[in-house]
Amino acid sequence: MSSQKSSEKPYSSHWKAWLAGALAVMPLSIAVIPWGILAGSLALDAGLSPFESQAMSAIVFAGAAQLVAVGMIKAGIGLTSILITTLLITSRHLLYSMAMRAQISPLPLKWRLSLGFLLTDELFAIIAKNKDQANQPLNPWYALGGGLSFYLTWNIASAAGILIGHNIPNLESWGLDFAIAATFIAIVTPQINRPSILICVLVSLVCSVVCELFQVPSGLLIASLLGMACGTLYAKATGEGK
Amino acid sequence: MITLTILLMAAIIFCSRYLFLEPRLPLKLSSNTLKFLSYSAPAVLSAIWAPIVFIQQHELSISLDNHYLISAVVAIILAITTRKTLLTTVVSMALFFLLRFYQ
DSSP: OHHHHHHTOOOSSHHHHHHHHHHHHHHHHHHHHHHHHHHHHHHHHTTOOHHHHHHIIIIIOOHHHHHHHHHHHHTTOOHHHHHHHHHHHHHHHHHHHHHTHHHHTTSOHHHHHHHHHTOOHHHHHHHHHHHHHHOOOOOHHHHHHHHHHHHHHHHHHHHHHHHHGGGOOOGGGGOTHHHHHHHHHHHHGGGOOSHHHHHHHHHHHHHHHHHHHTTOTTHHHHHHHHHHHHHHHHHHHHTTTO | OHHHHHHHHHHHHHHHHHGGGOTTSOOOOOHHHHHHHTTHHHHHHHHHHHHHHHEETTEEOOSTTOHHHHHHHHHHHHHHHHOOHHHHHHHHHHHHHHHHHTO
C-alpha cells in the first residue's frame, strides 16, 4: 500500500511541482505581456502616477477590469460606476471560486489567501488541465507556481509599459492573443470525453461568439452559464455516467 | 481618489476570487450544483477562446483567410490526436505566426 501512496504524488518535490505550474502557464504568460504593457501605459496616460499605475497591477491584478477602469478614470467617470463595472467584469471569478471550493477550502489560511488572490482565468485553466490529466487532488505548489509566475509576468510587463509610456508599438497587431486560444483549445479538447461536455462546449462557443458580435455585456459569463446548464441538463436527461 | 479607486477595486476582485474558498462560509454544494460546476472549465475556456478565433475586426470570419481559424483547427486536430497540451500549443502557435509572416 505504501508504494501506491508514493505513486500518487506526481512531483518529487515542491519545487518540481512549482516549476510544472510555471511551465503550464507559460504560453498564457507570453500572451499576457502585450496586455500588461498596455495596462501600464494606459494607466499612466489616464493620469495615474507611475507608482499608482504599478500598484494597480500589483494589488488589483485583473487584466480586463484594469484596462476598463483606467479608460473610465481617463473619461472622468465616477467611482460608483467604475466599481459596478468592476463587479460585472469580475463576476466570473465567483464561478471559479465556487468550482475550486472542494479543492482549496480545506487548505490552511495562507494557501487559501494566496491562491485566492492569484485565481485568474489563467490559473483556473491550468488547474483544470492538471486535474484532468492526473486525476489527483490539487497540488498547491503547482497552483502557486502557475499563479505566481503569471503574477510576476503581469507586473513586469506593466512596469515595462510604464517605462515605455506613450510610445508603445501597436501590440494588438502582433496576434499574441492566439496564444490564449491555442492554450485553451489544448486544455479543453482532451477533456471532451462525454457527449454532455461536447454539448456544453458547443453551446458556450456559439453563445460567446454571438454575445461578442452583439457586444452583450458579461457575454462571457452568460455563455459559460448557458453551456454549463445545457451540459448538465443533457447529462441528466440521458442518464449519462450512471 | 485614485488610491481609493485602486483599493476598492482590489477589494471587490479579491472578494470575488476568495468568497467560496472560505470554509466558514456556510455553503454546502449539492450534488446537482457540483455536477453543474464540473462543466465550468470547458464552458469558460471555450467562451474565452471562441471570440478570439471566430471574430476578426468585429465581424464573424469563417474563411481560409482567417489565420486564427486555420491554426485553431490544427490545434484541435493536434489536441485530439496527441492529447499533449504543450505540443499542441507550441505547434499551432508556430503555424499561426508562419501564416502571418508569409501572408
